[in-house]
Structures are given as C-alpha cells and as structure tokens.
Amino acid sequence: MKKKIFVLYGPGGNGHRSGAQTIKEAFERKYPEHEVIIEDVIEIANTVLKFALSIYDNLIKADPKYVKYGFNLLNTMKTDKVLTPLFPKTIAILADRIKEINPDMVISVHSGINHFIVEALKKLGRFGKTPFIIVCTDLTDNFLNSWVHVESDLMIGFLEETKRQLVAYGMPAEKIKVLGGPPVNPIFSDNTLTKAQARQKFGLDDGEIFTVLIMSGGIGLKTIYTFTKQLLNSSLPVQLIVCCGRNDKLKEKVDKLAKYSKKPIKVFGFTDQVHNLMDAADVIVTKPGPGVIAEAIVKELPIVLDGLSEIMPQEAGNVEYVLSNGVGKKIGELSKFHNHIASFIYNEDELPTMRANMKRLKQTESSGKLVAWLNRILEEGVTSDFIKDESYD
Structure with missing residues (x-):
C-alpha cells in the first residue's frame, strides 16, 4: 500500500540536504511503492525566519570560527522555547504544508526544526497519530542539544556515542535506536x-x-x-x-x-x-x-x-x-x-x-537498514518490540 513520507531539512552546508536525499533514494530503491517528499524548511518559512536560519551558512562561509559562538549560545539556552514563540507564522505555514501533503510519516534531519514540526502536528491534531521521527545526522557526539525533542516518537542515531549524547541531553534511551553506522546514499x-x-x-x-x-x-x-x-x-x-x-x-x-x-x-x-x-x-x-x-x-x-x-x-x-x-x-x-x-x-x-x-x-547497507526501520514504522507504528529488536533489517 502506497504511503507518503515527508522529510524536512534545513540550512547548514549540504549535509542535512544530503541526509534527506539519502532517505529518498534508499526508499525509491527498496520500497518504490512509497512516495518520499523532501523539502527545505527555509523555503517554507516566513521571511524573518529565512533570514535567521541563513545566518549559519553565512557564518561558515565568512569563517567557521564564528560558528562556535553561535553553537555555544544555542546550547546554553532552550532554543525550542525561545525561538518557536517568535515565529508563529512559520508553525502555521508548516502546518498548512503538512496538511496539503497529508503524509503518513514526518522525518526531520535537522536540529533546528524539530519543535516547529511538533507544534505544527499539534495544531493539526495529528500529534501522536502521524509518526514523527528524528534522524540525527551528526556522527559522534558534542552536537546541538536542540536535536532532542522528547515528544518525538523515535530518534535514530548512527553510533553508540550518538545515543550516549542524546541520553545526556534528556532523550529517553527507550526512544532511541542506533543504526550502527552512517547511512550513505546508495x-x-x-x-x-x-x-x-x-x-x-x-x-x-x-x-x-x-x-x-x-x-x-x-x-x-x-x-x-x-x-x-x-x-x-x-x-x-x-x-x-x-x-x-x-x-x-x-x-x-x-x-x-x-x-x-x-x-x-x-x-x-x-x-x-x-x-x-x-x-x-x-x-x-x-x-x-x-x-x-x-x-x-x-x-x-x-x-x-x-x-x-x-x-x-x-x-x-x-x-x-x-x-x-x-x-x-x-x-x-x-x-x-x-x-x-x-x-x-x-x-x-x-x-x-x-x-x-x-x-x-564501511557500511554500505546502513541506508537500506534505515529505510527498512522506517517502513516497519509505517506498517506497525513505533512499538516497544520494534525498538528492542536489534536484528531487524
């Protein structure tokens, strides 16, 4: 049965976009019956948020040393609670887009958009009904704490180091699965x-x-x-x-x-x-x-x-x-x-x-394993048996 998967990414070099494309490419090869739609939140957001999100890329281009100051600032404040109320239009616009696409699953591959997605799903009355999965695209640890959203249905990390950092940031261990290696576009x-x-x-x-x-x-x-x-x-x-x-x-x-x-x-x-x-x-x-x-x-x-x-x-x-x-x-x-x-x-x-x-x-099968997990969620939802099952591929 055909399902729709909506994958959202944001600015920050090309890594997040590449992560979204990897999911799309792997789905198209392994489960071609499904439709995967990937979009940059910056293209959906209002003008003010577009400017705010673009600052990161411009800082990197100017000199990456400036990024660490923004990183440290973001990691010392509750960015979800601070930023989301400032951009209510973005939540409304994102909710409209989710309603238009009507996905069976929403996936985030960016740390700065997760609270917006949760609020948009709540606005639509789809929170807890449409699975929301966060795929953390950072490889090891010491990443932004805004990756974590405890109300997401599941977080997927690539390595055990990733899981330890997610838990340290407050994500329940029972809501994290470890892929075993970074997924690479087939x-x-x-x-x-x-x-x-x-x-x-x-x-x-x-x-x-x-x-x-x-x-x-x-x-x-x-x-x-x-x-x-x-x-x-x-x-x-x-x-x-x-x-x-x-x-x-x-x-x-x-x-x-x-x-x-x-x-x-x-x-x-x-x-x-x-x-x-x-x-x-x-x-x-x-x-x-x-x-x-x-x-x-x-x-x-x-x-x-x-x-x-x-x-x-x-x-x-x-x-x-x-x-x-x-x-x-x-x-x-x-x-x-x-x-x-x-x-x-x-x-x-x-x-x-x-x-x-x-x-x-090298892990040539990680992308296939990732979409196999996501496909199982489409079929069964995020069950405790699925989270505990380490052998499923």
Whole structure:
C-alpha cells in the first residue's frame, strides 16, 4: 500500500540536504511503492525566519570560527522555547504544508526544526497519530542539544556515542535506536567507475598521475583556495579536482588559478557528481563533515581533514573518528600540507593501509537498514518490540 513520507531539512552546508536525499533514494530503491517528499524548511518559512536560519551558512562561509559562538549560545539556552514563540507564522505555514501533503510519516534531519514540526502536528491534531521521527545526522557526539525533542516518537542515531549524547541531553534511551553506522546514499556504492573511466568522464589525465579532490561541502570554505594554490605551485606530480560548492566568489578565484596552471585541474561549483569525482581521486581534502567522511569511507578514499579552518564543535568528534580509525590525516599547519600529500604519493604503504581500514569500517547497507526501520514504522507504528529488536533489517 502506497504511503507518503515527508522529510524536512534545513540550512547548514549540504549535509542535512544530503541526509534527506539519502532517505529518498534508499526508499525509491527498496520500497518504490512509497512516495518520499523532501523539502527545505527555509523555503517554507516566513521571511524573518529565512533570514535567521541563513545566518549559519553565512557564518561558515565568512569563517567557521564564528560558528562556535553561535553553537555555544544555542546550547546554553532552550532554543525550542525561545525561538518557536517568535515565529508563529512559520508553525502555521508548516502546518498548512503538512496538511496539503497529508503524509503518513514526518522525518526531520535537522536540529533546528524539530519543535516547529511538533507544534505544527499539534495544531493539526495529528500529534501522536502521524509518526514523527528524528534522524540525527551528526556522527559522534558534542552536537546541538536542540536535536532532542522528547515528544518525538523515535530518534535514530548512527553510533553508540550518538545515543550516549542524546541520553545526556534528556532523550529517553527507550526512544532511541542506533543504526550502527552512517547511512550513505546508495549511489556511492552502486554507481562506481574505475579511476580511468572517472578521469575520462571529467576530462582529466586518465593515466597514473596522483589526483587530489579538494572540497568542503555545499558552503565552499576559503581554505579551498589556499590548498589549491599550494599544490599548483608545488613540484608534486598531481592533478586537482576542486569543488567550490555554492561559493561563487571562491569559484571565480580558483578559476583564475586554473587558467594559468601548468598542472591538470578541473573546477566545479556545486555538483551532484561527487560520487564519481571520488572515483577519479586518490585522496580527498575536506572539512570533517559526517556525510563526506562516510561517503569517502564507502569509496575507500583516504581523507585529509582541513584543520586550518576552525573545527566546528559538532564536528570535533569526527576528526577523532577519522584519526583513531586510521582512515586519514589532519592538516594542523599549512606548511605540512605539502608533506602530507607527498607522503601519500611516495610512501607505498600509506594509502593501502588506510583503504584496508576503510574496508573494515564501511557500511554500505546502513541506508537500506534505515529505510527498512522506517517502513516497519509505517506498517506497525513505533512499538516497544520494534525498538528492542536489534536484528531487524
């Protein structure tokens, strides 16, 4: 029987949007009879809230160090109780949209929208009738406490560390399920090209030249320019793939570097081809976002984490996850970036060791497991038997 699933996300780079798309893609493959609708709350919200929500992305683009101040402020106040009364129109607009879609389930993949969803469901008289599930897209711990809404029917975390943090923030343990690993869009595991094929697809040198993918999610951090310039000016035998996200000014600057480069380089803005760009690369240089880390692990693509940009509080645990599992390095000083890349090129053991660690860690079935759980909720509701059942897939 066909069901409707309404997945809501919000601003904050591309990770939340990617999480919503992963759910949609996995449902379409495993349960094609259902309809999954994903929407950005910022497109539904009124003008004032749109401005407020967009501040986060603008702070990251300016300098991630500013984000920690907002993070600390939000984590010291009851954001749900403070913000929701300020935007009653948003609740009304969201309620109208839920009524229009008439979903059988509502899912949130963003920490800042959960109270709005609960209030909208209450306004419609659907609270307790339409399951509301929160999928926490942060990988480890130390994330915003606004992820937790005790009135949600269920929270899904990726790791045991996630569950411990949710419980510490007040979520009842009996309303949390642990997936066992971050879900990755199936396109990263079943749409794979050889290195030569991927490099040909994007007009790169398809030989043995070492290829570095540089990116930082949908925002496009300034350090992308710094890393690109250093490698282009180096004597290292490399070619570059540079993704600037939605940062048009950054792309203009990198395009100028590419224009005069003697090394092969391809520059992209925001792209939906990351899965195949990863196929073309030997390593990825990126900020420590949970989504890109999980995607790189599935692709067995060793990671170099950008430590020049301020590490946002909610991503600090991701750095430790990468380093402790032996799947990447962190750049603490720009002067050492060249040496890190050179070590990858000339140390024959380094890349194979990291790839072996990634093979051990990768979870290609997590997205299928997640939607299997969600489908079971559609059929049975959130039952105590379901929450206790750790074997269900």
